[in-house]
Amino acid sequence: MNAKSDDLCIDWLPTFGVQLRKAGVQFDAVRMDEEPGRALADRLARMTGGDPGPVIDVAGSRPCVYFLVAAGSTAFHLWPAEVRRLTSGPDRESFIPVPALHDMTWPLSWRYPPTAPDRFVHTMLLRAALETWAQAAPS
Template sequence: MNTQSDLDWLPESGVQIRKAGVQFDAVRLDGDRGRQIADLLARMTGGDPGPIIETASGRRCVYFLVPPGSTAHLAWPEGVTRMTCGPDKEWFIPVPALDDMTWPLFWRYRPTAPDRFVHTLLLRAVTLHSEE
């Protein structure tokens, strides 16, 4: 990625909320499982799993940013929250700036290109396998 301006959905400072289904959707996993899956995806993708956000407090949520609409019609294991928009539901995803104090929210894996997101089917396969 050349500059932060290449990603118009990134806030310049602080944290902003983005509506799911516009630039991206998210898959949320809580706690250690989310962090373990994020790191496994990083190993599987040569260190570039796509943008992954983590919170350091509360449920310690991990948000995997995926292409909009890519989680629909897929069965996901228990504990996975699909954050997308539809006729009966809207989700909003917290997005931190790249280089600002945004604690307790931060990038576990930073975005690298405007069209680079976590691969939905790979994420699904890893979450299904981690259930075993």
């Protein structure tokens, strides 16, 4: 790893390229389509002073945004139809593509990179921002 990612000591970050990480081990994810997801990530950044937690941006033919949240934190909540929870359990396995911090990883990039090993997007803050977004979205 490079010096910056070594300083962070984040073992789930790949050294280079992109690796799949099983949801439910270090984190879960909430996936949302590109433009609404980017707008939501930027809203969370404004709400958190620029550090919303790790958010992955995917370009290409199926653009989307992954919000990395604490493992198990998406369970037992209703989520809007526009998002997909990525978790693992007895009848389900999900994998999340994770890019290296400082490598050519197109079509994946960090919209907001991780800043600490145990710092993820706050699930309840994400849910509140989603509810506000859903109420403001045109029907």
